[in-house]
Amino acid sequence: MMKTVASRAAGLATLALTFSACSFGPSGNPPAMPQPEHYGAIAQPERTVTAQGASQRFVTGAKPVPEWWKRYRSDGLDALVDEGLRNSPNLAAADKSLAAAREQLKAQIGSSLLPSIDAGAQTSRQRGLGVPDFGPPTALYNLFVGQIQAQYTFDLFGAARYENASLAAQVDQQSFQLDAARRALAANIVTGAIGAAALRAEIDTTERLVALADDDARDARRRYELGSASRSEALNVEQNAASLAASLPGLRAQWLATRHALAVLLGRTPDQAPDDLDFASLAVPEDVPVVVPSELLATRPDIRAADAAVKAAAAQVGVATAQLFPSLSLSASMGKGGFSWPTALSGAGALWSIGASLSQPIFHGGALLAQRRAALDTYDAAVLQYKQTVLAAFQNVANTLAALEQDTQALASSDTASRASQGAFDDAAARVRLGAIPPRAARASEQQYRNAQLNTIRYASARLSDTASLFQAMGSPVGVAQTVSKSE
Template structure:
């Protein structure tokens, strides 16, 4: 055994250990990408949230603190028509389809980058040329005509000594995760928008029907005042006042119808339809408000909200960018090799004498780039710090969103409870007055006045019924999705850097 055969394995071990040390050194090139610690409030709002809402229309909603979010929460409204609308929107929305395809394209770009950065490239090439070259005049003919035939395989590989390629792959993988979480958020937002639009459209239709009845009553009142004024039973001011009230009420009806049609058109587009194919309104009375609403604790909300998860992935991408900018300041080693056949004729090119090959290595170390590499690293660090602040703001905004939604649901339910009592009382007065009118005890104007009071109270009840239904939808939306561990993806092919987020999140 010669000294050469002993030294070669030892050199391999030394090289392997050196590469491992360099790879570990790459892990310290940038921030860890761990999200900053956020405060964990005891409750979301300025006031402690109650365990339940007040009773309204016979229903008391329970706030189940610590429960998991509900993925398909709209089914708790117990309306097959509403479920069908949401399913249609999730299936046919062009915006959602475009976002989905953009995510698929980003994942393919990630696969392409990993393949090109982590594996060697091998290319096959062939060349056949005919050339004319000048010769020495004293040596014979003035020109030479000859052919060249070459066919070869070329290979190239750049060693990722300091983790620049792996960190770049990790940064792109994290940005793919950002898009995946944004798709998840878009799906949930679309479902919430469809539910809210359907409820609002139904409520507006009910308000229009009630307002049209109020307009008819006001017109009857104005005509009655006109007749009484003609008979001298009332003053001219009373007649004008009744006319003015009827006209003012009629003026409110076109705006209400415009809101209704605008909402229906928006709902149709959300479903992927043209506005002329807007769906029929749901029956507001057939929508059942969910009696139990999950309230995720603040620490768990960081894992259930897609917007927070997207901010987390963006933070990991920014941390990996710092590592990339740092690694670019260190040496780069590349190997290249080629082998093939060549000659001045096909027989010579295909013979053993036509074998050609080459092998080489190149090592480069940045020395002077006018401060560009240092500036790029500082820029990456500043971007990372900005992303940390954006993450904090996203979390705080999520807490505010939940707090506002909880408060809105509580207060609108309180208003609905009062409006429901007022409507039932006004209805009782109207029914009693109608009974007395049929007995001849009161004039028709008294019946008309009591019905107007009942219809106005009913308008308030419709508004607050719609508000509670949409507030409940907003609260379900604010809770996010049940946390799901990321599924393995192609990004795991790249050795994880300090900020790699290799898995793509599972969307619902």
């Protein structure tokens, strides 16, 4: 047994000499990542196609835009985002949690790097037992003691500094996560307001389609009664009208659910949902920043949070390594004591002590080395998670760019079809007024126009929402994340 302990002690001594010549842990710098020339499989164009009279320009190399939602040029939308950022309980709770974490960091730094000084006083009445034939008889006496005690542990090998660095990096990580939550909230409010406004426009258009279908059904029944239409034709028209009417409740339910969700994002109860924005008044941001991949690592808070996690894990390796080395502590105390107040306060009652303790781990059943190996594995996992976060960010940007480009192309085609069908409807309505064609022909033309209008609303909503998603994917700042790892 003694031989085993001696061999382990020798091994720890050799390990200590090895670590003394190098760093106690990894540097904590994030790993190098590939820098693609462009995000997607196909490079994004300089600008999108023109749809509804607007073309969006991708400004490659531009910086993220603060308060990007103001580029929609809607005072109502600006007010909703400002209200949500101000009143969201989730953001407020996260902000308080971050403040608490910063205070905990200050407490740990103060307790680990500075000496502790405590004052104490004690008064008691005691009964001492005498030993027959060897000591005084049983006695009652009072004891008065007052002391000031100080203790300090030297951070010889940086265990406390590494622990503080790890906690500071964790606070940074929490700060970046709060910034990501702010960005997500702003984007969700924008997309929610756009979605609610678009659904309201879809409902209005669908209600008009239902009204036209009901007119067709009534006209078919009259023609059937007059013998100019078959019963099968009349029933088919009625079936189409009923099927179209059946789509309205689901659409209204989706619209109400979107409004309720938006109200909660704003910190309101669902019954206080805001009024819908005017969908037609929402402007498409003309210039959209596209941060280059190398800069994206510094603008997206999710990547910066993963970087902070790497730094925290690296510092924990340093902590686990430093625990293999000796620890030196000093303690001192001074005070007064005695069996009565006059004695305690006199020179005869002076008390003092000073001491030092040095400890070196020798045998802990392999626990310290296992803890260091675990810290190294945790660091490796944090590095891999950082890589995955960066790749997912590149994918997010690539998908958003592709969706914006493709939805804009679909909007351009849909808008062309909508304008053509509107022209056909206007011509049909004019011919009805002249008596050249029956009214049901104009209704059929208007139905084609309204259906094309529905598609246009959906694609226009998708383009507006895709733009918001792209602003978010670029890491557009909403709040400034304050880091503490370097300052502390």
